């Protein structure tokens with residue numbers, strides 16, 4: 297049995313702002329089947345402490361970045377958790393990273409340094425009976441852990457950092473070095489220094505034994521200047537320990553045969569049931585009926601996700617006979633642009649600004665397609681949900697979108713291999729072209745249904761994908 301201490305700033309179903317939470321929440325159960333036991337260290341946000349009920353106190357850090365912290369262990373939603381209960385850092389309502397005004401909490405450097413610092417402590421024996429073989433840090437919020445272990449010296453577990461999104465790196469001023477409990481010598485190129493700042497993610501990428509990201513294609517892309525966001529040199533230098541493992545989806549949550557969140561459940565043999573789900577979408581999003589396809593989006597509304605391009609492509613989408621139901625939140629400008637489009641095209645474009653887990657399931661269960669025009673995408677989960685639910689993905693050919701969808705070109709159609717529509721480069725013109733191609737494919741119903749069924753029949757579950765992480769851990773311990 298391999299023991300892993302996972303460290304992350306969010307975990308589904310307790311605290312989620314994006315795909316990171318899905319992965320961190322689903323992996324432990326899937327890894328159990330591979331003889332890997334995962335304990336996850338998370339910040340003691342109110343939602344986490346509430347879910348833990350009556351946890352055991354398993355450790356104390358007297359001076360944890362400005363106050364006392366208690367490590368509390370318990371089970372919630374089937375997860376073995378250690379919460380870092382530090383009210384001065386985490387006892388705040390709402391979004392984990394930002395205050396009610398939408399701005400990052402000013403002390404985020406300390407809040408997530410504390411998480412990584414506690415992780416390093418647990419990795420070196422702070423909690424009785426927890427002596428992990430592997431410390432697995434997810435994203436910048438956890439990425440200082442390998443650095444703390446390095447500077448602490450002594451015995452340590454093997455370490456791996458997973459990059460879910462290179463765009464978020466955690467960069468803070470040099471003046472915080474002492475406050476973050478890093479020695480002066482750490483401020484160097486072969487330390488935590490990064491372009492004159494302290495780089496949390498950079499530190500993790502430098503000091504970890506292994507680096508993974510969430511698709512092979514993204515693992516290759518981030519070694520280039522185009523997608524490396526300044527870290528391409530470091531990543532190229534560590535190419536021998538860098539790999540990509542495509543995300544799976546949580547079968548317990550995402551299964552159209554059993555999903556309690558959708559009006560009508562269905563299987564690959566009863567696709568007709570989806571009509572009821574489509575009607576529910578039309579009602580909720582104020583859409584009229586139509587011959588053309590019902591397209592959908594579930595996304596953060598950001599530049600990464602190409603949502604500004606989609607705004608520009610909306611007149612084309614409507615002219616091609618399609619309708620759109622969009623659920624998302626994010627940049628205020630993009631939110632406003634979608635609201636305006638819904639007013640301009642009543643009955644054709646329906647928009648719900650916000651975050652709504654149940655409604656997102658309904659969209660995959662009833663829409664004909666899901667649009668994912670991302671400029672970059674480490675893996676992407678919504679295209680996987682689309683495949684599973686017969687909601688055909690129309691995606692940009694980047695990162696994990698490239699690794700998970702087979703474009704319906706002539707060759708793929710002949711080989712009966714197509715699962716969606718891909719386009720590149722990521723531009724308004726090519727997005728519009730992809731929309732047109734998707735509309736044309738949709739008109740050929742038998743062909744369309746064969747594409748739907750093929751996606752639904754794929755094994756996308758973590759149950760099989762988790763094997764790649766288990767194999768990586770085994771190799772690291774060899």
Ligand SMILES: Nc1ncnc2c1ncn2[C@@H]1O[C@H](COP(=O)(O)OP(=O)(O)O[C@H]2O[C@H](CO)[C@@H](O)[C@H](O)[C@H]2O)[C@@H](O)[C@H]1O
Pocket residue numbers: 313314315316318319460461510543594595596623624625650651652653656673674675676677678696
């Ligand atoms: N308004 C809304 N209402 C309800 N649900 C919503 C929603 N907006 C988004 N979601 C949900 O949030 C998750 C988003 O996951 P993604 O993988 O698409 O992207 P994200 O950029 O957050 O994750 C990063 O990490 C993940 C995990 O590794 C990578 O797949 C990805 O490429 C990378 O950018 C999905 O579960 C989606 O359904």
